[in-house]
Structures are given as structure tokens and as C-alpha cells.
Amino acid sequence: MSDASTEPQGPETVEHAHDPEVLHLAAKVFDLARHGDTDTVAAYVDAGVPANLTNDKGDSLVMLAAYHGHAATVEALLQRGADADRPNDRGQTPLAGAVFKGEDEIVKALIAHGADPSAGTPSAIETARMFEKTELLTLFGAQ
Incomplete structure (x- = not known):
């Protein structure tokens, strides 16, 4: 009888989430989203990077692209299944971030994708009220 197993055992089973190469790739993709490199972000997601990938603060790729004003990147991520409502660790959503930053094109894209x-916390409605953005309150149906 053999004790041979087909399952990997021992130190060669590395948790990929802590692999330095995986962390480096993730950091690169976050930077691409921040800088609005739409084609490259889309290619990475198409190649298997999760559309809802989050950093150590819970910021998703959509959050980073939205907050930094990259509408095309936001749209590409949403088309690839990214969650328009995914909050970060502080409870902030991409929509509220876009309202705060005055990114109306991104606000419309997020709403079109179900945000x-x-x-x-605060919500996009609360943020729009705080900054007296009546046109967005109308868009949100919260006059």
C-alpha cells in the first residue's frame, strides 16, 4: 500500500494572496485604475484579475477610478461585472466619491449600472445635499 497523495502538501503549498508577485501585480492594477489606463485595466480583468479586487483599505478598482475621475475606466470595469455599490472599509461607495469629487459623468455611469x-456612509444623496448639488438630487429622485 502506498501513502501517495495527489494533493500538494508541505511548504510548497503557498497561499497565493501573500505571494509577492501577486501583491506586486495587484498594486500595479490599482495604480492603473488610479491613473485611468482603461485598456490595460480592462486587459488585466479580461485575463482573470477580479473586477471587484480591493486594496488594503477596501477600495475597489471602480472606487479608485471613480475617485480619480476616469469615467472610461469606471465604465470598462462595470461592463466586466464590477460592483457599482461596493463600499470600502469606511463605508464609502464609488457613487458618493464621484459626487464628492464633482465627477458627474461617472455618477451617471454608476447610476446606469445600478448604483x-x-x-x-455618507451616501451619495447625503453628499449631494451637503454640497447643494440639486441636479444630482433630482437624478437620484431625492429632491
Whole structure:
């Protein structure tokens, strides 16, 4: 009888999430989203990087692209299944971030992909009220 197993055992089973190469790749993709390199971000997601990848603060690729004003990158991620409402670790959503930054094109893209203006803390509605953005309150149905 043999004790041979087909399952890997011992130190050669490395948890990929802590692999330095994986962490380096993730950091690169986050930077690409921040800088609005839409084609490259889309190619990485198409190649298997999760559309809802988050950093150590819970910021998703959509959050980073939205906050830094990259509408095309936001749209590409949303088309690839990214969650328009995914909050970060502080409860902030991409929609509220886009309202805060005055990124109306991104606000419209997020709404078109089902973002909830009442989600998050503060919500996009609360943020729009705070900055007296009546046109966005109308868009959100929260006059």
C-alpha cells in the first residue's frame, strides 16, 4: 500500500494572496485604475484579475477610478461585472466619491449600472445635499 497523495502538501503549498508577485501585480492594477489606463485595466480583468479586487483599505478598482475621475475606466470595469455599490472599509461607495469629487459623468455611469444613491456612509444623496448639488438630487429622485 502506498501513502501517495495527489494533493500538494508541505511548504510548497503557498497561499497565493501573500505571494509577492501577486501583491506586486495587484498594486500595479490599482495604480492603473488610479491613473485611468482603461485598456490595460480592462486587459488585466479580461485575463482573470477580479473586477471587484480591493486594496488594503477596501477600495475597489471602480472606487479608485471613480475617485480619480476616469469615467472610461469606471465604465470598462462595470461592463466586466464590477460592483457599482461596493463600499470600502469606511463605508464609502464609488457613487458618493464621484459626487464628492464633482465627477458627474461617472455618477451617471454608476447610476446606469445600478448604483444605489442611498448606499454607504455618507451616501451619495447625503453628499449631494451637503454640497447643494440639486441636479444630482433630482437624478437620484431625492429632491
